[in-house]
Amino acid sequence: MDKGAHFHRCDFQVHTPRDINWRGERPQTVEERKAYAKEFITACRTKGLHAVAITDHHDFGFFPYLREASHAETDETGMLFTEAERIKVFPGLELTLPVPCQALLLLDEDFEVHLLSSVLSRLGIAYNAAEEPVHLPTQRLDHLLTLDHVVKLLGEFEPTKGRFILLPNVGDGSDSVMREKFVAIYRNMSCVGGYTDKKQVEALKRGTLAKLDGHNLEFDFKAVGVFPTSDNRQRDFALLGAFSAWVKWSEPTAEALRQACLARKTRILHSPPQAPNVAIGRIEISNSRFLGPLSLEFNDQFNCLIGGRGTGKSTVLEYVRWALCDQAVLPGTTQEENGFFSKRLKLVENTLQPYEASVTVEVLKNGVRHVVRRKSHPHELLLKIGDQAMEPTTEGEIVSLLPIQGYSQKQLSGVGVRRSELLRFVESAGTSEQLANLENEARDVANDVRRAFQDVEEKRDSLTKSTHLQLNLSSLRQQAVALKQSLVGLTEDDQAVLKAHEAILAGQTAFRQWETDQQNALAAVQRSQRDLAALPSRLAPSANVAENDLILRAQTEAAKVFHGIRAHLDTAASALGPTSPEWEEFRELNAQWAAKCREHETKHREVQGRLSAQQQTLDEIKDVEQKISALESQLHEASLAAEGLTASEAAYTEKRREWEDKFSGRADILTERCELLTMRSDSWIRATLRRGVMGKRLEEQMSSQLQGSRIRDLGDKIMRLADSISNAPSPMVYWQEVLAELDSLSRSDKNVDSTPECPHLDSAGFNAGDQLKIAERISRQAWLEMSLIELEDQPVFEYRQREAEYIPFSEASAGQQATALLRVLLNQEGPPLLIDQPEDDLDNEVIHEIAELIGAAKQRRQLIFTSHNANLVVNGDADLVVAFGYRVAGEQSLGEVKAEGAIDQKAVRERITAVMEGGEKAFYLRKDKYGF
Incomplete structure (x- = not known):
């Protein structure tokens, strides 16, 4: 403890x-x-x-x-x-x-x-x-x-x-x-x-x-x-x-x-206390250049690390954030936005890597102990949950499972001018699981969209192929008729044999197709048998579940249903077998047809023998009939492949709508969080959400696809298109219309020097020549991937100068911004909140107010601050004070923990007095000078 x-x-x-x-x-x-x-x-x-x-x-x-x-x-x-x-x-x-x-x-x-x-x-x-x-x-x-x-x-x-x-x-x-x-x-x-x-x-x-x-x-x-x-x-x-x-x-x-x-408000309660359900319990540093080995346990409510400048308190906070993978470098963000993370990596490189040191952080989440160990060299990230063994993990998994909200020195006052920080701030107004689950669902639906799109494209290709085959078949059949009519010296019986030959060939093709259908159906049933072999799923190895009679009965019923389904599949597989009794009549008819074909072939050869003088025409007829037989097989396959195109298109449209709904739902959640944020700031901030902005990722994707297209001023035209989307009354509708134009270009005939009408591309400056180049560059798959990049939602913050009068948040002073944001952070539930010297971002007049907010906040979320300000530590009623100092007085080469405890301990009060008040004499001197 x-x-x-x-x-x-x-x-x-x-x-x-x-x-x-x-x-x-x-x-x-x-x-x-x-x-x-x-x-x-x-x-x-x-x-x-x-x-x-x-x-x-x-x-x-x-x-x-x-x-x-x-x-x-x-x-x-x-x-x-x-x-x-x-x-x-x-x-x-x-x-x-x-x-x-x-x-x-x-x-x-x-x-x-x-x-x-x-x-x-x-x-x-x-x-x-x-x-x-x-x-x-x-x-x-x-x-x-x-x-x-x-x-x-x-x-x-x-x-x-x-x-x-x-x-x-x-x-x-x-x-x-x-x-x-x-x-x-x-x-x-x-x-x-x-x-x-x-x-x-x-x-x-x-x-x-x-x-x-x-x-x-x-x-x-x-x-x-x-x-x-x-x-x-x-x-x-x-x-x-x-x-x-x-x-x-x-x-x-x-x-x-x-x-x-x-x-009294925070230290004397008349009902059972409430504590955050997620708290960082301990940090253990195996070794480091300045602090050496260090093990420190945190309180689950308000922790304050104090000490002179350069004594190591900020370093500990940065180590915690590094171990828990807080705010890694994000794609599409600026160097300035990544600056805090880059400084943290530099700290690790300079103070941990020379010792091949590791940082271990324990987090208690809903009563379950999680241990994260991050090694500086060689780079390794491990996670232990409960009694399980330590296993390798990823930064994404740590961030998803054990999120924290951290701010380095001066970072809080920079939130208002960085879009990524604004978005992070709005997202933090509620549970991270809600947005994470929605994004996971959106990724799954996006994969469904890709599969549905592929299905539609294949069916459309098959339909196009079928149309071409029908045209060729029509031509060949007419050719066959004309060639046969050109033969001379034929009796009526000879003409009947030649006329029946095409039907005989068509019958042979039909029997081959039916046999293929039988084989394909058998293969499909066998695939289903393999897929269902392990169903239903087994119960998780949990005694509490296994002993529940209702659960056991449900498992038995599910097993019965799947057993019945597998029995039906076994019956179907048996019926589709090549020697099954069900196909006995078919095999007999096939044999009869084969005999008829042999009889016909004999007559057909006799006719050809009598017409040997017209062998060239006969060869041409044979060639055409063989082509007709092959094309009929291909047409059958293409027609089968194209079946259900309408249903596939409907399924694709539904999946796209579902995908769009996921991101519309995300925007709805962010809008609600903006409203919550406004309320939690006591209306000092007015937060709204600007929906549907064409973000950097989409701009980069479009630029990448059109790279080398030789479209003049491509970047400017993409920017104009982005502005048109962002400023449209309904950006999502406008973007869908742009996608429809790009879709029509990607489908257009590349051998024709004209393009479909594309009014939105026209207004962005893409002329007819540019559109032809777009049609050449954008493949169907490239169009799909571009269409699955969602428009971004941008939070917009405003600061209240006076009642009902707001200014852009970036125009407020750094102190005003930080104060308003800190009000929000302290008025909401959430993961552990780590702030390095918040007073650096605050005006002195409001620090006492912030200190009062801390009392209520620490019951909702764990707080870990570093500070030089006595108001935050004393009036904020820190539950754990950790005082850092230099190991050797007068030397600033090594730091250590000088005192650890709460303000009810004399040693801690003395350290607070020395570090934050300049000593007891200085405190009383100021008191006398103020005349208190």
């Missing part, structure tokens, strides 16, 4: 059997008390409590037993719970003060037991021996005049200095400091928190809630953190944990509770 702050469910008012008002038997012997304490700790764990405070009235007598039980608790295997898992038991007192109000005094969880009696003495509280079954009767502590009197006494007492917190009762009851006559006491008290007795905070009166939230003028707009407590004093633990709070700390100390009160 990281060393930062985490939530713990706490009940900070629990009484022991020494309480005067205890309900139930009182353990009195040492053994009985130890047994009770063990049972109490078990009850805490059963009820889901992580920490309790033992707060008997003016008494610590029973506390040592409970602390001992906490440290001695074991799990079901007999092993002691780790320090992180152990139930925390704070020593405390319930004080009855003359204010009059009740108050809880809580000490550090590790406060020394032998010093507890000195606390009572310091407060002037009388107490009896811990061995007694009940503590002394509760007396009001009239000598402790005010809450701050108690604070002063303990704050000046060395054992308790900095190790206690005082929490007055802030409920609706008679023991509360919230009563109207105590306004001055509330306003002037130094207490930053309070507690309620057996009451949830939301159940308090509306007026009380307003005061506690700092919304009441009379109470000086003073807000405090509130801890609901159970006030449990039942032997059966009936109320234990019934009223509790989730409190965030890194160490169980009174200072941690004070810090929680100061950041």
Whole structure:
């Protein structure tokens, strides 16, 4: 686990059997008390409590037993719970003060037991021996005049200095400091928190809630953190944990509770906390030039890396982005757009490659641990999911599975002037899976379009071939008739034989075609048998699925259906076999026809023998008849291939419409995200989507296809065409019309010096000669690939200068742009957000506002920032602070982590003060100069 702050469910008012008002038997012997304490700790764990405070009235007598039980608790295997898992038991007192109000005094969880009696003495509280079954009767502590009197006494007492917190009762009851006559006491008290007795905070009166939230003028707009407590004093633990709070700390100390009160909105929750479902858990650097080996665990909420310039904090962020393949070089982007990525590669080349180092990043996604390891040299990218083995993977797979959103120094303020950054920003307004799934579906449909297009083209070619064959057949048949009529000396019987010869040949062709049909049908059935052999699909190896009776029944039914289908296919294959009984009649007819053909052939040879003097004409007739027979076979095949052209064209049209719908759906999603983005920026940004822009990829494809066509000013004409598409009322419709013109050119007869009408190409400057050259250059396949390049959708951002008045986003200042964009990033859910020194892009006046947004944002998404600004770290309430520094003072050659934890730790506060405030003296000097 990281060393930062985490939530713990706490009940900070629990009484022991020494309480005067205890309900139930009182353990009195040492053994009985130890047994009770063990049972109490078990009850805490059963009820889901992580920490309790033992707060008997003016008494610590029973506390040592409970602390001992906490440290001695074991799990079901007999092993002691780790320090992180152990139930925390704070020593405390319930004080009855003359204010009059009740108050809880809580000490550090590790406060020394032998010093507890000195606390009572310091407060002037009388107490009896811990061995007694009940503590002394509760007396009001009239000598402790005010809450701050108690604070002063303990704050000046060395054992308790900095190790206690005082929490007055802030409920609706008679023991509360919230009563109207105590306004001055509330306003002037130094207490930053309070507690309620057996009451949830939301159940308090509306007026009380307003005061506690700092919304009441009379109470000086003073807000405090509130801890609901159970006030449990039942032997059966009936109320234990019934009223509790989730409190965030890194160490169980009174200072941690004070810090929680100061950041009450994010560190004290009255319902179970929500955490991001995706978080970077750890980075491990095997070695590096500046930082050396480094292993660092991240908090799942807000992490801040701090340190002087050049101490390595930004380097760690860049290593994370490199390992997770964030923002690789994209085709069609400019050198400036790729600059941040190029700098990252240079960093890897200079600091990791000399050591052949690797960076390992762990990501927890929906409870599943993913480990990515990227090696700098030799280059290798590996992924481990859950308990699976580490396997090679690709950058695309990492980006798809484990996306992050990262910005280098000054990158945020450059979003508005880079189209690719704008698109990335809009896409990030929702889940990446939605767009990724749509793009995957579009690629699949595009492949379907290609197959359907190929089918249509083949059928059209077959239809064209069929038309040509029919013309040739018509000519040959007429030639055959004319040649036969030119023969002389024929009897009527001879003429009948010659006339029947063409029909005999046609019959032979028909029988051959039917035999071919039989063979083709058998081959088709056998292919289907192979395709269906492994169906239905097997169940995934999951016990949860395999044990589900409904799933098993469904699998059985599916198996039955496929078994039946395979049986039908077996029957069909058997029926199509060359020796099957089904073809017996056909074979008999074929044999009869063969006999008839032999009889005819005998007569035909006799006729030819009698006409030997006209052998040349007979040879010509034979040649023509052979050609007719061959062409008839070809015509049959072509006609079969052309069958279903209308249906194929309809299927192709439907697939193209489906493909277009995918990208129309993508544009719809991006439009919705633009609207979300506008809302999340509090309308400082007005984001809209410009649909259907002819992007670089399409321009490059067209230029590539027409390269070498010798069209003058080709680039300018393509640009004019792109402008016409982009500026059309409906760019998609206009583009489809352009595609239709290019389609007609690619189909046109290349031997004719004229082209179809192409008004859109005309208006772009492509004259008739250019169009002839286009017709020569663009093949059918090239046209298809061009048609499958979608028009691009461009986000358009505007910045609100004043109400209802917007300017182009690029005209806003860098600070205005970054502030508006950061509002969006912090107001939306998403993957981990990594920003290197966001304050570099922000105006100082808005940093405090951004710090407040961070509190809500870190419950929706993990944040990992580097910063030099104390407002972001302290007021933003960083859950983990990692302070970097130089290993050797005065030398800047090597860096290391100097401190790691949360602001409730003294060492971390000291590093924040030194790095961000210039030291304690500098801080107080500025305070004095400001006159605060």
